[in-house]
Amino acid sequence: MAKKSDEEYKAELSEMQYWVAREGGTERPFTGIYNAHDKEGVYKCVCCHAELFASGNKFESGCGWPSFADHMDNENLRFLEDASRGMVRTEVRCAGCDAHLGHVFDDGPTETGQRYCINSAALSFADDSDT
Ligand SMILES: [Zn+2]
Structure with missing residues (x-):
């Protein structure tokens, strides 16, 4: 997959999407x-x-961001240790384009034990009925 330039991303994304996905920002809860x-x-x-x-893995966590108990069964995520803000968290990025998505925590309420806390601004959605 060809990498896009920052200018291309700026042209395609909203300011919030660009800030979150390309600059590691976090939308307000x-x-x-x-x-x-x-x-x-x-x-x-x-x-x-x-x-x-x-969508079947999405749950209402109350944290203010879209939360998922698991990711899809593919290799589209990568994980980095994030030691910013005085705590060690696991950052979740897109493996294909290196977009910042959010973080994953191991306090999930379902059997996976995981809680992917993901910024809406880093996501797009495809309705099942669209396909
Ligand atoms: Zn991506």
Whole structure:
């Protein structure tokens, strides 16, 4: 997959999407369009449209960001240790384009034990009925 330039991303993304996905920003809780979004479909990387999360794994965590118990069964995520802000967290990025997506925590309420806390601004959504 060809890497895009910063200028190309700036042209395609909103300011918020660019800041989150390309500059590692975090949207304010309860402001993202997919926080209280419960349609069935697939959440994709906003930058390269790699399929990342299925709606069936989304749950209401109350944290203010879209939360998933697991990612899709593919190699589209990569994980980095993030020691910023005085704590060690695991950052989640898109493996294809290196977009910052959010973080994953091991305090999830379901059997996976995981809670992917992902910025709406880093995602696009494909409704099942679109396909
Ligand atoms: Zn991507």
